[in-house]
Amino acid sequence: MVKLGIIVPCYNEEEALPETVKQLESLICELTDRGKITGDSFVLYVDDGSKDGTWEVITGSNKGYKHVQGLKLAGNVGHQNALLAGLMTVKEEVDAAISIDADLQDDISVIEEMLEKYENGNDIVYGVRAERKSDTFFKRFSAQSFYKLMNMMGAKSIYNHADYRLMSQRAIKGLSQFKERNLFLRGIVPTIGYNSDCVYYARKERMAGESKYPLKKMISFALDGITSFSIKPMNFIMGAGIFMILIAIVAAIYAFHSYITGDVVRGWTTIIWSLWFIGGSIMFSLGLVGQYIGKIYIEVKERPRYIIEERLFCSDDVRDPD
Ligand code: UDP
Numbered sequence: 001m002v003k004l005g006i007i008v009p010c011y012n013e014e015e016a017l018p019e020t021v022k023q024l025e026s027l028i029c030e031l032t033d034r035g036k037i038t039g040d041s042f043v044l045y046v047d048d049g050s051k052d053g054t055w056e057v058i059t060g061s062n063k064g065y066k067h068v069q070g071l072k073l074a075g076n077v078g079h080q081n082a083l084l085a086g087l088m089t090v091k092e093e094v095d096a097a098i099s100i101d102a103d104l105q106d107d108i109s110v111i112e113e114m115l116e117k118y119e120n121g122n123d124i125v126y127g128v129r130a131e132r133k134s135d136t137f138f139k140r141f142s143a144q145s146f147y148k149l150m151n152m153m154g155a156k157s158i159y160n161h162a163d164y165r166l167m168s169q170r171a172i173k174g175l176s177q178f179k180e181r182n183l184f185l186r187g188i189v190p191t192i193g194y195n196s197d198c199v200y201y202a203r204k205e206r207m208a209g210e211s212k213y214p215l216k217k218m219i220s221f222a223l224d225g226i227t228s229f230s231i232k233p234m235n236f237i238m239g240a241g242i243f244m245i246l247i248a249i250v251a252a253i254y255a256f257h258s259y260i261t262g263d264v265v266r267g268w269t270t271i272i273w274s275l276w277f278i279g280g281s282i283m284f285s286l287g288l289v290g291q292y293i294g295k296i297y298i299e300v301k302e303r304p305r306y307i308i309e310e311r312l313f314c315s316d317d318v319r320d321p322d
């Protein structure tokens with residue numbers, strides 16, 4: 001039997017959490033009763049430095065439910081790092097771990113299917129959204145363009161897969177060897193290797209509370225995804241540079257020709273225009289190079305990616321869940 005750990009990163013989720021705790025608890029109980037997972041399987045709620053009552057909800061649930069554990073991070077480190085903190089915490093304790101968002105937009109009823117695929121020899125099972133009807137048009141559009149762009153840029157990522165996935169213990173241990181700070185799990189996990197499979201589900205609406213991914217975070221997440229995985233933007237700039245040099249050569253020949261035929265004053269506008277254009281493109285490429293240098297800067301610091309403040313284990317003297 002599988003000992004399962006479910007990892008739930010939570011940032012200001014006091015509104016959604018009580019329902020999430022209830023649903024996941026009854027799922028664990030059901031799977032235990034049916035002999036799919038061991039009785040000491042658990043759900044680990046990672047409090048990512050929330051400013052609201054999230055940690056109180058977690059400590060309360062820890063007392064009230066059998067399978068609830070908590071992990072409090074010392075500060076807000078973001079979804080990806082919070083998830084990593086959870087996975088690294090349980091990596092010696094479970095056979096497999098499933099990561100899922102606290103708002104339960106991802107269908108928990110496919111967890112059983114994930115477990116089946118795991119037992120059939122897959123180390124990683126991706127949860128893939130079959131449709132995105134419940135998202136707003138804008139969210140759907142931006143997310144989809146993001147996946148397309150990512151793949152165009154050559155970063156491996158599973159289409160329509162967020163961070164809802166099962167990983168076996170050895171896959172998590174593999175993940176622990178990736179030392180980068182610019183964490184983009186969706187891109188990293190496929191590079192671990194091992195057998196993998198997908199399960200499909202329809203994504204629901206957020207239960208309660210607001211999305212913790214406003215546009216600004218989404219854009220920076222996308223940018224991180226691309227620049228952490230691909231140097232294609234740099235190649236593109238180089239190509240554009242070569243192309244511009246070719247044009248410049250042609251222009252020089254033309255200018256020289258105009259000079260000998262005595263046709264010199266014309267073309268001032270063109271020169272001014274290209275001056276600006278070249279200036280602009282140089283600045284753009286410098287900015288892009290700066291992105292990578294910025295990443296090197298962050299990586300070489302080798303800062304810790306999270307700091308754990310407290311861990312709650314399942315308590316023995318709890319009432320049976322309803
Ligand atoms: N989250 C987190 N730290 C953050 C932001 C978000 O742990 O700094 C968690 C959040 O609580 C949720 C998950 O990451 O469980 C995904 O966030 P959200 O549902 O707001 O994103 P969306 O589904 O809108 O993309």
Ligand code: MG
Nearest residue numbers: 101103105206
């Ligand atoms: Mg969500």
